[in-house]
Amino acid sequence: MWSYFCHYTIRKINLNIFNLGKGYFMKIMHLSDLHLGKNLNGFSLYEDQKHIHKQILQIAKEEAIDAVMIAGDVFDKSVPTNQAIQLFDEFLTSWAELHLPVFIISGNHDSAQRVAFGANLFKDNNIFISPIYDGKISHITLKDEHGSINFYLLPFIKPAIVRSYFPEEEITSYNQAVKVALKQISLNLDERNILIAHQFVTGAYTCDSEEIIVGGIDNVDAQLFQDFDYVALGHLHTPQNILSEKIRYCGTLLKYSFSEANQEKTVTILDFPQKNKLTIYEKKLSFLHDMRKLKGSYAELTLKSNYEQTNTDDYLAITLTDEEDIPDAINRLRSIYPNIMQLTYDNLRTKTVQNIETTDITNLKTPLNLFEELYYKQNNQNLNDNQIDILQELIQDIWEGK
16 A cells, blocks of 8 residues: 555655756755744744745745755754644644655654554645654655656654664664664665755754753764765754765754854755756845844944844844843843843953853763762662663753753
8 A cells, every 4th residue: 555655655756847848857845843832041933934934935945945855853852833734734824735755754852653643644744744653664666867866854863762672683763763763774775865864963963952961872884875876864952964965964944052153044945857866055034033142332232323224024043231230121222122031241340250260061970970980889880881871861851951
């Protein structure tokens, strides 16, 4: 039944391609980390997310996109709000109306069960959602005039999940878990092969809006992906390549922390007509509200000539340089800048506080190290591999607020 369905879907997709009048297939859009339903510093980003989704749909039309990949963290919370679910429904409906195949995996913020709900029904509209990991990696093949292009959908996985399906394998780390999961794939290296995944790859750089496990226990070696023509990664919010352009985090569509204030947000597009002929480019996005940092005295920031040519509705982090605190500063400033998210001071007093001697963070131990030391002191023996795995899972769940 699955084989029959795939062939039916492929024929339908090919008809759409030829109707476009294009001489090749395919142009693919790489998205990730939608974080639908996100609230930032008490501000709902619902309208911002609606605005950006309309924009990427327009880009898809203008660029004649043939397929879309969403590499995890569809929702911001494992139990999404009704508003987030509604936005996802609108999002999927819009893509279905374009008759494009869409490939979606769950991320660490998502509930795999909730994201996968209704997956079999979605297939009728060419929307392919990775099932809950069961020891196999979902695989969809599309065809064009240059042959097959294979999409492998690997949802976010943890060592304990993979080990439950492969108890004979040594799986004590995220790297080993991903390695074992990928071993189950039989790649045809003569065809185009794309992996969609949501993991932390060693060598990537992070920003404040991400949840990274202390000590790097969730790291995965980029060398595991070397046989794929492209690896569409999600999890990290800054657009970046790992080792080469074929292993890439596309980044978020919106800024989710002020550490991203100076970043440009883009949509990553693959032009992939044939094997070994991959071109990657980006399309810049614009925001309903940008995230910006402002610094100056209260008098400077309230001087009309300093703000009248700017978008005062942007989300702002303001740093006041006045030596004395300004009474009711945030409410007074919000009469000009209504969407202030943060207000701090930078003056002689705050600099004195910052100069107080603190512990050298390079000497801090990871939570796992501390547990290992405590266990040894109490029991005069080391933790075994199974105990370490359990602790790693607990540490991650605590770190992610689960």
